[in-house]
Amino acid sequence: MTAPTPRLVHIVDDVPELSGTDSLTMVVALDGFLDAGSAGAVACRHLVAAGASGGGVVVATFDVDELHDYRARRPAMSFVRDHYEQYDAPRLVVRLLKDAGGTPYLLLHGPEPDTRWEAFCRAVKEVVDRFGVTLVVGMGAVPMAVPHTRPIAITHHANNPDLLTGASPWRGELRIPSSAQALLELRLGEWAIDAQGFVAHVPHYLAQLDYPRASIALLEHVELAGRLTIDLSDLIALAEDRDEEVARYLAANTEVGEVVAALEQQYDAFERAEESGSSLLAEDRPLPTGEEIGRQFERFLAGLDPEEEEGRE
Template identity: 75%
Template sequence: MSETRLVHIVDEVAEIDASEESTLTMVVVLDGFLDAGNAAARAAQHLADVAGTDDGAGRVVATFDVDRLHDYRARRPAISFVVDRYDSYDAPRLVVRLLRDSGGTPYLLLNGAEPDNRWEGFCRAVREVVERFGVTRVISMGSVPMAVPHTRPIAVTHHANNSELLLGASPWRGELRVPASAQALLEVRLGEWGHDAQGFVAHIPHYLAQLDYPKAAAVLLEQVELAGRLTVDLSGLRAEAEDREAEISSYLEANEEVGDVVAALERQYDAFERAEESGDNLLARDQPLPTGDQLGHEFEQFLAGLENPDAEDQD
């Protein structure tokens, strides 16, 4: 198989080929990285759940050759063992689905396991999809753990390969060297090939990074709606978020020491906000930020309590 066949694209997609829409958005969420709080994956799942299609999940219009992209020993898929035999192998998938928003507008969703290798080949394969279907904008979602309190608005880092696409100012100054991802490289390469791409990264309280955090998923989808000119029913996701917030608040009320840690983060966050508004140094004075180890210790029981609500309380 040649490198150009890293992806198999359906020959005819009447819904797109016959569409009179002048724009077509493709949303990208690659699992395995940049997903604190499972926010991006939950957002992608919500898009599939609420899609206005007959099968709910949407028609697959492109399939990537995962066998050439996935490191099975690094990320072993699950397989069921039933009494005396192996069964139900959960093969990793990386596909592009055709979905419709609440108003019937078609768009694409590229979702699945992030490639472990051949990133450049993967980017070229995505370019094939973009050019085959006439995608006019690619939008990615991600989330990272940050030293922020859950009681403040979720911040979002906006990024794009074309500054005209940016919906908000960046909170960062200067250059940051961060671990690369296939999703980030894709944005760079698409820009080099003349295709618009942008994305949003939600800042997740790092004491909640191991939990599902639907509030952040809803915030990401709000940005996707604006950038992609789509309409998504977020009511179910927001209801999940309210339930999660109630669980967190209930735990904090019963655990004063954990509440103290959150209060320290709130003071630090508010000091940063005031400093930014006044143009002063962003480093707040006399407001030491709890370390990752301190937060980990304080929230060890917190995480266990939320994931195991029936377990006995521990001191």
């Protein structure tokens, strides 16, 4: 006799907080791939911390054992003198949260599935159908050759053209590595479910650090798209601390400052070209490579507070 196929998602039957709700947004941010500067992860931690009832109510739980490659991404645990304890089991869940004005919304967060992406998308659709989600909004971040001294650029994408608020700066077709989150947006569109997302452009020399400035930019766009109100004051304080830390390092390391200055020149030239409509290409200046900037910032990364970075990991 064939064993029954395990369910990928377990959904709470009774959620009275959503009774009578005719418009519901679900925010999605999956860890593991599209999250330079941990922008999405930091944003999720902020939303959970700001939620009521100790981080909101978990209304759906995915079977991580069916989706996670433990050998590729080994969860942390503690060894205390002579025994193991405090195993940090990966969790992929949907939480019911409320914004600053009391409006309910859902948050799907946790590690990106390593396997069974199509089954995962179908499981998310079960959640969408069960709670009557009317809009899915994704968050992500990619490393880019941009300076941290300029505004965070955002790429907006959607499976419904009516959701887009402006023209895309990208031209033509880009072949990129896929992700479970990107596939989810594609499949939701095929199922006539509106989904859109925002990808923050993070300076690639800061991509391995928590970069709250990008998290703020993402959540500001989520607010507008999902018609939510999110208190960002704690995140703004974190971003200011990070900015001061980077500024102190640049002041003490002129060679690194020169690299950032070159990126600023390239960025500004690109902006001038865009505004004039003459060309998407910046002036003929050599753009510092990721390897060059990475070498320049090795000391910066090594000099961070090890307890802070250990906690982030």
